[in-house]
Amino acid sequence: MPSLLVPFLAVCVLLAGAGVGKLRRPAGTAQALRTQGLPSSLHLVRALGAAEVVLAAAAAAQLPGTPALLAVAYAGFTGFVLLAVLRGRPLSSCGCFGEPDLPPNRVHAVVTAAAAACGVAVAVGPGAGLPALGALGPGTAVAAAGGVALTTWLAYLVLTGLPRLAVATALVSPAPGPRSASS
Helix, strand or coil: CCCCHHHHHHHHHHHHHHHHHHHHCCHHHHHHHHHCCCCCCHHHHHHHHHHHHHHHHHHHCCCCCHHHHHHHHHHHHHHHHHHHHHHCCCCCCCCCCCCCCCCCCHHHHHHHHHHHHHHHHHHHCCCCCHHHHHCCCHHHHHHHHHHHHHHHHHHHHHHHHHHHHHHHHHHCCCCCCCCCCCC
């Protein structure tokens, strides 16, 4: 099994999920773009979402040049997240999955940078998409598909659950502990 098969297909699935999110609820991404002074409109965001879905499918199918395009897309996402973090402009959401109130953070940038690196590695190395998955024996293919599902889910949780957890823990103040009586 190619070593990049699971992570590469996971970043393809993650990109497709983000594209569907933008198609369904483009307002968060449009607001995020506007906040950073970039062109934004609901039509532009929906077009971006559609392009993400198409690119994800094409890269997973290993169409020529698409792993490199996937790397460029994730590098662009990384740049946007870093721009937002470094500028310090208020940004309640990056709109990645069409969900509100998921502010971008450095961990988000690390995940998208790793996805970009994965795309580069597949672009210059052996194929790691659906054709490679299909070339595996049935048992190995099922195990690899399970690995793709798990990796995708974990990356999604890091991108969406971690910001929620950070907000929730910031809102909850620790209960005062027992004080020792000293005389």
